[in-house]
Amino acid sequence: MLIKNKRRVSLRRYWTSRYLLTLCIGLIVIALISAFWIRHTTLENRLNMMTIMAESMADRIVSAEDEGPEPGRNDFFREKEGEKHFEIDPFTYIIDTSGAILSSNRPGGPMAGEIHSSVLENDDTIQQFTLSDTRFYVVKYPIEIDGSTLGWVVMFESKQNLSRVNQEYTQLAIMIIGLAILGWAAIYFLSKRLSKPIQEVAKAAKQVEEGNYQIDLPNESKEKEVHELIHSFKEMAYKLEKLEALRTELLAGVTHELKTPVTSISGLLQAMKDEVVTGEEAKEFLTISLNEADKMKKMVEDLLAFNQFAANAFDVNMEVHDINDVVETAVYSWNILHEDMKINLTKLKSPTKVNVDPIRLQQIMTNLLNNAKQAMENHQEPVINIRLQEDSSQINIDVEDCGRGIPKDEQPFIFERFYRGEEKKYKMRGLGLGLPLSKMIAQVQGGDLTLLSSSQKGTTFRIYLPKNNS
Template sequence: MSTETTKRQPLLRYWTTRYLLTLFTGLLLIGVLTSFWLRRSAVQRRLVSLKALAAGTAERVAGPGGGLQLDRNLTGEIGRSQRLLGLGTDLFLFIVNPENRIVYSTPDRPPLALLERITIPSYVEEGFQQLKIGPQSRFYILKHTIKAEERWLGAVYVIYPHRQINTNPEEVDFLFFMLGSLAALGWGVIYLLTRHLTKPIQKVAAAARQIVEGDYRQALDPNVRETELYELIRAFNDMTVRLRQLEALRTELLAGVTHELKTPVAAISGLVQAVRDQVVTGPEAQEFLALAAEETTRLQRMVEDLLAFNAFAAGELRVEKTLCPLNALVQEIAAQWLRGQEDRQVKIEVRPLPRDPLIATDQLRLRQILYNLFNNAEQALAAVGKTEGRIEVTFDETKEEIRINVTDNGPGIPPAEQELIFERFFRGAAKKGRVRGLGLGLPFSKMMAQALGGDLYLKSTSAHGTTFTLTLKKHS
């Protein structure tokens, strides 16, 4: 489904609506189950009362002489027992003699249809039967034997209609009161909590819209109790700070890159124009042309670096790995770079591993990375006028990788620049106006290191020197 056709709702309405549906569904289920339980409990209580009525009647009519004692007060006592037990008056109670003939009934004789359907065996002292006559009429039938001195004198039968067994109204009222209170309390709690939750999220969303419009001066108050909201707001504030830094850096770098490209173009134009207008002639003209060619080469190198960086960032430059001995390869790269620095007082010392491990890497990309690190070290040394610059290449080996450490004895990187050295087009204050370039060396080297399956990072820096570490996966 497309985002344009998706129907959305405010968070407060969305969650409170769904919570209410879930809450009322749960409470309805609880109400149904509780009503069933109350109904069953009412039936059990009523059956206990019926048994008590039958047992009390059986004890009342068991005469001391071994016969049934059916006096004129029996009906009144049965009525009082009914009222005390809460059974009402809509029941049939009858007594049979040992020949199973009815000798007493109240309030009148049960219908013949009921009597014919009683199936409780005569030998059962206490029996129970449920009887259904037609689709609506249901009855409970209880039997209690009348005995005196282990002699069977007859039995008491109680027939009670099922419709008279009702749940206690007070229990039903209490149930609905509790369910209603829980529903109101639950809705109030989820409403207040959701509203409390939505406020900071709405602020983040509003601030994010301002950032989309280009206003990076957004800052939210992180003073919230919830850990997740605090992390969200803090991450948002960090993001806005980072965006402001990047925006300022982008503006500065755009001006720097423009300046770096404009400088050789202006120099070439001036030199060629001087020769064309014959401002200089003869050997001096040849010198001007040589300078123009040199500036052209520098300009071409900067453009090539920019194109190569963009191509690598877009994944268009491939990495071709081959197995090669690491010690020998690094020593060869260091020696080749050093031969190109014959006019500089820079020394490189490579401290190889005790054994020369094989490593799968792209030799050309590894060469580019180390050349960039060596060039940066040489420029840092030249910036402070050190006549005896020293670069050390050491190795650390772990179970899974090999680390190549490139250390110089330069002045170090200022703290304010340490987090930006791998940003595209960033150039430190020491290089501006002294070394021409686009600030792509370290970012390009880090991208190539990651393409080789490793990484490049600043290990340490101080006033006594700087160490960059290149990690490479070991060949398995």
């Protein structure tokens, strides 16, 4: 099956382009809504202004009538402040009650001779009127003296002129373009700030992949997630470096551990073959050779058992048992061979069923008890405390000794395969597979094995096992 190589883009380019696209779409929508709102508001404002202008003109005509001059003279069309302010210059007519035009601000216009009767018959101050496929707005205001209507001030202007907006659209366009540039610049610099530490981590990962763990990552980022990413990566690189050094050291240690008994056996048997030793001394050499062979056999068995668990090729016979009985049997079997050790066992108050492989659990207990005994060498009163506790979902088995404890810098690695502490490395033979194998056995049974605490006063390991709720 062929997998097409997808083109990869940088984080900065990816987010900047998509944010810019989203920003542009959003701003276009806002611009359209704003343009519609500006057009609608401008139309309403100009119609209101035309109404005020018509009313003002009617008032001036009435005032002039009281003073004596004839109504309808062109002096009434002199004031244009409102028209200039709102960029409008409507056709303005002064008409009598019959609709005849007495005066206008300029000749021609949509009406000639007289105003259409439909305008006068309609009582609305603001009306719409269609003439020659052009939509006009009509504003009329009565000229009244002593309650009698002498005529009307009528203003005509097309809807197109009333809705025309130039300056506002220009300002809106400048604002929208400014927001787009500002938004793009903001996301560009923010993406750059975010992508820079990620690029540095990617380069450092490549460096680690090539086997160089000496990385230098500045961690001055104020963002919590970026800070945690860099900190976690540096910790990972440090642990990988330490594990790589341990792997090399442990491989040499395992080779030495297997080579030592082979060398001893070879030397002893060669001495017997060459008859360097005879009689009782030869038997003693033979006994030593057999002991060395047994030790090597045990190490090889540990390797095979660990490989089986690591490859999921193992047999686990899960059965329902009372956890008190299983632990008590395991402790009793071990204590028979180590009568010098005092063990305090605290069982659960009532029988509690668990789904467990008793042989595998005994294997874990044996390993923990052996480690506890080794930790308490030369102790005046060696005591091992074993406590069973339970909660709603699991059983806890604590194995506590009063030994010298595990050094703090060694604690994170005790469950690593082939790891052996500095003291064990030189005092005791072995491959360092006891705790890793025990942890795997516990996990296969649905539980776990952890180091609960360790200090100079002693060490406590805890086995977790799930309850059988069926």
